[in-house]
Amino acid sequence: MDNLWEIQGKAYSAMLTAHGITFSYDGRKSTLTDVSIHVRSGRTIVLGPNGAGKTTLLNVLAGNVSARAGSVALSVGDGVPPVQPRDRARYARAVGWLPQRATPVRGLRVREQVAYSGWLKGMSRTTAWEAALPALDQVGMAAHAQDRANRLSGGQLRRVTLAQCLVHGSRVLLLDEPTAGLDPRERDRFAEILLGLPAEVAVVVSTHDVVDLVEVVGQVVVLNGGRVVFTGTPAEFLDHGDPSLPASRQAASAYSALVEERTHA
Numbered sequence: 001m002d003n004l005w006e007i008q009g010k011a012y013s014a015m016l017t018a019h020g021i022t023f024s025y026d027g028r029k030s031t032l033t034d035v036s037i038h039v040r041s042g043r044t045i046v047l048g049p050n051g052a053g054k055t056t057l058l059n060v061l062a063g064n065v066s067a068r069a070g071s072v073a074l075s076v077g078d079g080v081p082p083v084q085p086r087d088r089a090r091y092a093r094a095v096g097w098l099p100q101r102a103t104p105v106r107g108l109r110v111r112e113q114v115a116y117s118g119w120l121k122g123m124s125r126t127t128a129w130e131a132a133l134p135a136l137d138q139v140g141m142a143a144h145a146q147d148r149a150n151r152l153s154g155g156q157l158r159r160v161t162l163a164q165c166l167v168h169g170s171r172v173l174l175l176d177e178p179t180a181g182l183d184p185r186e187r188d189r190f191a192e193i194l195l196g197l198p199a200e201v202a203v204v205v206s207t208h209d210v211v212d213l214v215e216v217v218g219q220v221v222v223l224n225g226g227r228v229v230f231t232g233t234p235a236e237f238l239d240h241g242d243p244s245l246p247a248s249r250q251a252a253s254a255y256s257a258l259v260e261e262r263t264h265a
């Protein structure tokens with residue numbers, strides 16, 4: 001189990017593919033309709049207005065909820081059968097999910113909280129305890145390993161929650177609005193941490209904040225009304241913006257154009 005990502009001694013990058021996902025909370029109205037997304041190593045940003053379905057999509061990708069139609073599969077290497085969400089233990093171990101609201105586990109210290117997550121994902125107690133410190137170091141929180149988790153600031157807690165995703169060696173990270181509500185310094189720090197992750201890790205970030213993440217991503221996906229209305233590179237995304245605007249406003253203009261095009265279609 002600890003060597004999921006080393007097949008015959010070679011580390012593989014993962015590819016997460018969702019195909020034709022349709023999801024409904026009440027069995028009638030579709031919150032996601034025929035959504036397909038391919039996530040490779042590097043960063044993917046999922047943009048969309050409130051209620052577009054970003055959180056729901058991340059929950060489907062994380063295996064937290066099941067789609068009514070479509071499939072989700074994680075490829076881990078040549079000749080290895082893809083891992084599917086119904087293979088709960090392996091899938092959960094492979095995919096790290098950071099929910100919108102980070103919560104401290106009452107009574108635990110920071111290192112214990114991170115180790116606990118690793119243990120929940122199938123690591124032995126000792127391995128999880130050992131792995132907790134490097135995971136905290138990756139997010140700049142090693143110095144707080146002995147602090148009570150419920151005494152941390154919102155930004156620190158968010159970083160500890162990211163360490164909880166990293167501790168079990170996730171090759172796909174699903175981060176639901178990770179920088180929402182953080183001050184500019186914490187936001188910059190979070191962006192730097194994402195940039196510092198190993199190249200083979202695939203990171204999916206849902207956000208409303210077009211500007212600060214577009215420059216650090218490899219793929220942009222725009223959701224509107226539960227449908228994918230755009231998938232492409234940041235440059236292709238920016239092509240939808242008004243070229244007469246200063247660069248700092250191009251991304252917001254591209255986003256508005258894509259969302260409005262769809263709304264009026």
Ligand SMILES: Nc1ncnc2c1ncn2[C@@H]1O[C@H](COP(=O)(O)OP(=O)(O)OP(=O)(O)O)[C@@H](O)[C@H]1O
Pocket residue numbers: 025026031048049050051052053054055056057
């Ligand atoms: N547990 C739930 N039960 C029923 N409907 C839900 C549930 N969660 C979300 N919805 C509905 O599904 C739609 C998509 O919500 P979702 O949270 O996925 O969108 P979002 O793009 O993440 O929005 P936001 O940016 O506001 O977080 C919304 O209409 C929302 O009201």
